[in-house]
Amino acid sequence: MDSTEFRKRGMEMVEYICNYLETLGERRVTPSVEPGYLRHLLPSEAPHEPEDWDQIMNDVEDKIMPGVTHWQHPRFHAYFPAGNSFPSILGDMLGDGIGCIGFSWAASPACTELETIVLDWLGKAIGLPDHFLALKEGSTGGGVIQTSASECVLVTMLAARAQALKRLKAQHPFVEEGHLLSKLMAYCSKEAHSCVEKAAMICFVKLRILEPDENASLRGQTIGEAMEEDELQGLVPFFVSTTLGTTGSCAFDNLPEIGNELKKFPCVWLHVDAAYAGNSFICPELKPLLKGIEYADSFNTNPNKWLLTNFDCSTLWVRDRIRLTSALVVDPLYLKHGYSDAAIDYRHWGVPLSRRFRSLKLWFVLRSYGISGLQHYIRHHIKLAKRFEELVLKDKRFEICNQVKLGLVCFRLKGSDKLNEKLLSTINESGKLHMVPASVNDRYIIRFCAVAQNATAEDIDYAWDIIVDVANELLEKEQH
Ligand code: PLP
Structure with missing residues (x-):
């Protein structure tokens, strides 16, 4: 061609x-x-x-x-x-056309510098503390685009592991590193995304999965008690992954409580995974959901989920970029350049060497919609979710299973898990509507998320009509 x-x-x-x-x-x-x-x-x-x-x-x-x-x-x-959005598609198209591989500043200066600037823009819009921003005077932090939230969790766990091992090695210089590694313990809630478990598998560390409260929120006391217990067993707590907006039910771990508890464990790295919900914090009225962020060492959100930006674009900010990169630096001669000390080389901030020009699409999105346009989009989805919640609440045969704060509504028919499984599979098989289930507090629930960029109130009503029709049929069959 x-x-x-x-x-x-x-x-x-x-x-x-x-x-x-x-x-x-x-x-x-x-x-x-x-x-x-x-x-x-x-x-x-x-x-x-x-x-x-x-x-x-x-x-x-x-x-x-x-x-x-x-x-x-x-x-x-x-x-x-x-x-997904047209500006984002165009950004990816241009990035593909330019076709550079921006692993270091020298490999394509604009690719690196735009990423740093755009991550500062988004970090400020979300309301992250200044120490997460790369270009803020005196800050040691900064942001980077990763492929996925799973990768954000993995690299932060790798950084925390490297830091913990370094500390333990200094305390026990004659103990074999493998033995020290076997003492490390990471923590998350049962409601955390499975990527935390995967990261622990890759990092070869133990993971303690903790029970959240009845609102699927991990509490400070639970974490504190678990760590104290583990320390008594000779284990070394080193990493906590919290979630703001869990995958199952968009629940929020109690970050202020957890951060406060971690004051007793100052060497533990606190990560905040807000893959979906984090995008919504660009709305001033939702910023209270970010309370406690001042305690965190790292934070991630995926604009490729809820900020009109195509996959892949998962943004990660760290409080201390040296602590991140020191776990990941390898420096062969063929990758060195004259500005290695003065500039950011993003190859040290993640697993892959090669990187696409992903900041272009985020830059296009932020500029074409403006923060106000993106706030409008988020609020529109929340409004649709609230409309769906109202429809569910009006039908006494159904119940709502989460606190609807953003665009996700969890619901179920009052009845057995089996009945709800049948309801969902019948709906999905029809090809008219698609939803997925989750298990929250050991109950089978159906998740309904506002997804399409330009979804309307009529789309929500139509979806509810389909759900009701299938439920009517099922309940009628059950009675005979
Ligand atoms: N964390 C949370 C809270 C999620 O909801 C998800 C996916 O939905 C992930 C992590 C994993 O995201 P990714 O596919 O970007 O790895």
């Missing part, structure tokens, strides 16, 4: 994307295909000779689209939103 054809095909692709997004509501939300469906439709080997572009695009519509789950669909209410 030369640039003349790229111009033509690029225009066609924009047209295809616009048509796709504008007519999405006419498709099934979820595909009705079986595993292996695509293997039967595509050849088993790559073509030896070049193929015609039109033929490739025909196959997109005929073979790929039937197997796509449409996350931007107005009746997709599963998981959390997958951020």
